[in-house]
Amino acid sequence: MNDHNSILRRIYAVGLAALLVPLHSCASDKAAVTAKPSGPAGATTTGGATTGSDSTTPKPSDDDDDDSGASKVKKSVDPSDDDDDDDDEAEVDPEAEIAKLLKDCGVTQAQLNDPTTPLFKKTVRSYPKTFNGSFNAFVISGTYEISIKVIIDISATLGEARQKTEFEVTGTPTKAAQTAQEKVSPNRGVMISKIMSVDERSKLTADNKDWEGIFCTITPAKSAIIDKGGFNKKLVFEPALPTAVSPKAVASRYKAEIGAGRTFKTTVKVESSSDPKVPAGKTVEGTVKITPIDPALTLDNGTNKTTVTTDLAFVIENDFGGPKATAELGMSPKTIMYFKDQDLKIIVADTGDPQMGQLVLSDEF
Secondary structure, eight states: OOOOOHHHHHTGGGGGOOOOOGGGGGOSSSSSEEEEOBOOOOOTTTTSOSSSSOOOOOOOTTTTOOOOOHHHHHHHHGGGHHHEEEEEEESOOOOOOOOOOHHHOOOOHHHHHHHTSSSSSEEEEEEEEEEEEEEEETEEEEEEEEEEEEEEEEEOOOEEEEEEEEEEEEEHHHHHEEEEEEGGGOOOEEEEEEEEEHHHHHHHHOGGGGGGOOSSSSEEEEEEEEEEEEEEEEEEEEEEEEEEEOOSSSSHHHHHHHOEEEEEEEEEEEEEOOOSOTTTEEEEEEEEEEEESSSSEEEEEESSSEEEEEEEEEEHHHHHSSSHHHHHHTTEEEEEEEEEESSSEEEEEEOOOOTTTTEEEETTO
């Protein structure tokens, strides 16, 4: 018999590629550019997510040699037909099904065989943000010009994802540049997300309806360690936190798994913390919504506007007590991911701070 769960166990490792942890920590300056999605997704999305690979429609006229969907109908009427069902399901080649799912999810068997192999590695940068002004300190006066660029290095293996946030600060005079370095310092650092194992993913999708039917498009994290600005905290997620949408899959997988949108309920527990804003022992319940939108994006750098067309785009909205509280936990209240040719092209992240605004990052900036 075709063991659906064993196929899931093989497939669930796929979504670990291209994991992106929340992006609030990457922001310390106002948005370098503003980005406006063109609007909600249109007819390219389905009316709702499907829940797995069994999509066969029963046919009333089918006899004992019916397909697996019809077998399920017969089984509810006459349990004695189990042997016929086994024979029918045995005709399905599980290895071929696995191979197709792996291909659709954008991963190779070779990548799955070695858990230390990087599945995703990318560096994204923001447009440089330039600050101009004048100063008057004691008897010294003059003008300053500072340029700040956010740089994020992202990497992922089967078991974890790492995000290192750095800032490139240049400008004159030297004292002004040093002051800018101090301003961005609290947001420098690393965030490491621990990803569910294949067994844990299999159990998650079996026990939790929010995760039903998710093969490889959404990445579930079970914990995260955040080391930023001299503070360290560990967050534990129950049942799991959907941290990202993988860009590696084919369009049909997103339609089947995400459809018109998915909502996940989860609880965040602060297991340990040196951050006074987020004390150890704190527990917060919240939701994560993932919704497809129109993949066209308008970029405005203050001088001119450019419209970029991608293949797919998804909004990830985290709500754990409002934008400010969500940002303090280390998660972006709102992140938009734009995919082109099964690759991540642009990230738009809401920092949760009105003064910081919105960040737009790409590997092409």
